[in-house]
Amino acid sequence: MSFAQPLYLYLGAVLLPGMILFMVEVRRRRRHLSKRLGDPAFVQQLSGSRNPVAGFWRSVMWLLACAAVLLALARPRWGEDSRSTTQRGAQIIIGLDVSPSMLAADEAPTRLDRAKTAIREMIARSPGDQFGLVIFSGASFTLVPLTSDRDVLFTAVEQAGVDSISRRGTVLADAIYTAARGFNDEFPGQKAIVLFSDGEDTETKPLSAARYAAGRDILIYTVGLGSPQGAPIPLYDAKGNLTGFKEDAQGNVIHSAVNEALLRAIAEAGGGAYRHASGAAR
Structure with missing residues (x-):
């Protein structure tokens, strides 16, 4: 397999790890803020409408979607054989x-x-x-x-x-x-x-x-x-x-x-x- 626009793969290799680090940092700060507000169980009760597990999977799906878009932009090619041909007509x-x-x-x-x-x-x-x-x-x-x-x-x-x-x-x-x-x-x-x-x-x-x-x-x-x-x-x-x-x-x-x-x-x-x-x- 080859790619017509491999630049998008290089872009993904830089952006996706950065996005993962950013999400981890956001979750860490949320936990830290929750501890400062008081009893963690009480804070969780106040924010009962937010499901942390669902939020995690939303983040995962969002990252996968970004990766798929970058892969599509790179235009993968299977089974192509590029050859230069010489016209034989008169x-x-x-x-x-x-x-x-x-x-x-x-x-x-x-x-x-x-x-x-x-x-x-x-x-x-x-x-x-x-x-x-x-x-x-x-x-x-x-x-x-x-x-x-x-x-x-x-x-x-x-x-x-x-x-x-x-x-x-x-x-x-x-x-x-x-x-x-x-x-x-x-x-x-x-x-x-x-x-x-x-x-x-x-x-x-x-x-x-x-x-x-x-x-x-x-x-x-x-x-x-x-x-x-x-x-x-x-x-x-x-x-x-x-x-x-x-x-x-x-x-x-x-x-x-x-x-x-x-x-x-x-x-x-x-x-x-x-x-x-x-x-x-x-």
Whole structure:
């Protein structure tokens, strides 16, 4: 048995003997005063309402009660084994593409919605891991730092959208660099970046970013969204009404297709693997 607050035991070791001595002294003075007042039997008759035996046991019970209170304050503990444990879960930072092409409907209901469903499922299946969330389009930033709070993560995933970043485009390399900076280097567990994207990047050099992450012992996994045939990119007004589809300079409707070759190359450079959101590796 051990005590969480042993100071109260030391306090009791000082106070209780003092209280006992005080009570003994009070009883001694009462007897002495009784002798001074006259015949002890006569004094006892005058104070017949006071029972000395009952008074003694009241004092004993009062002392026991004080001892019990001090013992409770010391917080005794039985059978406890204090151990420091090291968390064994992984650090996983999710990169979510929120560029306009993610609104294409070749994944039901859209690529972005399909990605969000896959992310929620991944988080739910990994209760011992920490997750962070980076969103990217024509720029990237950390929406949620590494956390174990699932409610915060689910809320952030739900609220992430095309309007979260005003700059258009897809900067996969920037997303990788942003995610790589979000890890705790003192944490002993595995570190991984999981990118959810259709892979349409013509602005940056994601392979160089993937090799940079791999050099810091960070694995990169990629998840492809969209079909090889592609789908048009819808345009909406401020009220969310469909107004048409994105066109090129000649007025032709642009079809956005998943770039599996690039996503697979990023995963290979980052020491991870590529999978399509449908669940089948291609």
